[in-house]
Amino acid sequence: MSNDFIKTAVIGHPISHSKSPLIHRYWLEKHGLSGSYNAIDVPVDNLKQGVADIIKDGFSGFNVTIPHKISIMDICDEIDDLATAIGAVNTVTIKNGKLYGTNTDGFGFVENIKRSAADFDFKEGKAVVLGAGGAANAVIYALLQEGVPEIFIANRTKEKAQKLTAFNPEKIKAIDWALRNDVLEHANLIINTTSLGMAGHPPLDISLRAAPAHVLVTDIIYAPLITDLLKQAKISKLRTVTGIGMLLHQARPGFKLWNGVLPEVTEELEQLVLT
Numbered sequence: 001m002s003n004d005f006i007k008t009a010v011i012g013h014p015i016s017h018s019k020s021p022l023i024h025r026y027w028l029e030k031h032g033l034s035g036s037y038n039a040i041d042v043p044v045d046n047l048k049q050g051v052a053d054i055i056k057d058g059f060s061g062f063n064v065t066i067p068h069k070i071s072i073m074d075i076c077d078e079i080d081d082l083a084t085a086i087g088a089v090n091t092v093t094i095k096n097g098k099l100y101g102t103n104t105d106g107f108g109f110v111e112n113i114k115r116s117a118a119d120f121d122f123k124e125g126k127a128v129v130l131g132a133g134g135a136a137n138a139v140i141y142a143l144l145q146e147g148v149p150e151i152f153i154a155n156r157t158k159e160k161a162q163k164l165t166a167f168n169p170e171k172i173k174a175i176d177w178a179l180r181n182d183v184l185e186h187a188n189l190i191i192n193t194t195s196l197g198m199a200g201h202p203p204l205d206i207s208l209r210a211a212p213a214h215v216l217v218t219d220i221i222y223a224p225l226i227t228d229l230l231k232q233a234k235i236s237k238l239r240t241v242t243g244i245g246m247l248l249h250q251a252r253p254g255f256k257l258w259n260g261v262l263p264e265v266t267e268e269l270e271q272l273v274l275t
Contacts, residue, residue: 005034005035005036006033006034006035006036006060007035007036007046007058008024008035008036008040008059008060008061008062008063009037009040009054009059009063010037010039010040010063010065011041011050011054011062011065011068011080012064012065012066012068013041013043013044013067013068015037015039015040015041016041016066018039018065019247019273020037020065020251021038022272022273023248023251023269023273024037024158024251025031026272027259027263027269028259031259031263033261034260037108039146040062044067044068044071047068047072047115048075048150051075051099053144055099055147056231059094060093060257060258061091061092061093061094061257062092063090063091063092063254064092065090066087067257069088069090070134071135072092073088073089073101075099075116075124076092077098077099078098078099078101079098079102080100080101080102080198082102082103083103084096085167086105086138088103088105088134088138089101089103090103090104090105090250091103091104091251091254093257093258102227102253102257103138104252104254105135105142105165105246105250106138106141106142106254107142107250108138108246108247108248108249108250108251108252109220109249110142110145110146110163110251111139111245111246111249111252112243112246113216113218113241114144114241115245115265116241116245117216117239117241120189120216120239121188122143122146122147122188123146123147123149123248125150125164125186125187125188125189126148126149126150126151126183126186126188127150127151127152127187127190127191128150128151128152128183128184128190128191128262129143129152130155130180130190130192130194130196130206131154131155131192131196132153132161132163132193132195133194135153135193135220136153137153137164137249139193139220140153140164140167140172141167143189144167144168144171145188146183148170148171150172151168151173152172152173152175153165153172153173153175153178153184154179154180155194157172158175161175162174163215178266180206181210184210184215185211187211187215188200188211188215189217189219190208190215190216191220192204192218192219192227192229193220195221197219197221197229198221198223198227199223202229203230206229207232208233208236208238209236211238213237215238215239216238216239216241217229217230217233217240218241218242218243219238220239220243220246221243222244222246222247223245225242225243226242227243230242243264244274247275248265248269248270249265252264252265
């Protein structure tokens, strides 16, 4: 492992809200590594120049968040099979001025569930995914990789959900948003990937009454940590997993790519990010 000072960052617009600098700086200090991690605001119409500046400034890599996860793909010199399949890049490594893109969101989602509900078996039944935005792509791809036998996608715009069935038309079905409560029966996993229920956004209108007792309910939102969906699940005595772990675990592979160390998610780090 090199002792060189390693510069990394996260780009997006807006970016001031990002928790990524907290996470990566914690790990840099924890492992005694020489480096930096900054948040860089890159407007939509300045992506190409913004990335060129990052390369010129000697960065080893950067994370990508909204709204650049898809558009960055046109700038990357090489994109791995994982990011190609998901259709988005959230982690870029820079080597000899060239950009290599991958996607760690699916890893973060699955790892969060595996660490928080160790005995959960993805293969035991169907998954219901609420939403069909960028996060849903990674979640659905990861679910298929974990052997989920059947996936129902409910989205306010059904056409967007139908596009995601292309991952595996035999296993994935798009349904009308109005039918979201009806498909919860026999569900093994319920996932909210929408912004509904997030602080400052409209609530998620859903009833878990039809959900079976063994179902696992998770929300990728972490502000608030315990969303109304998770509150409702707890009242019904259903198992829950919060969204903070996905944020933390998706950061681990990128940190390893740039710094040569696969860091761990600790309770101390989780509390730091939630403060």
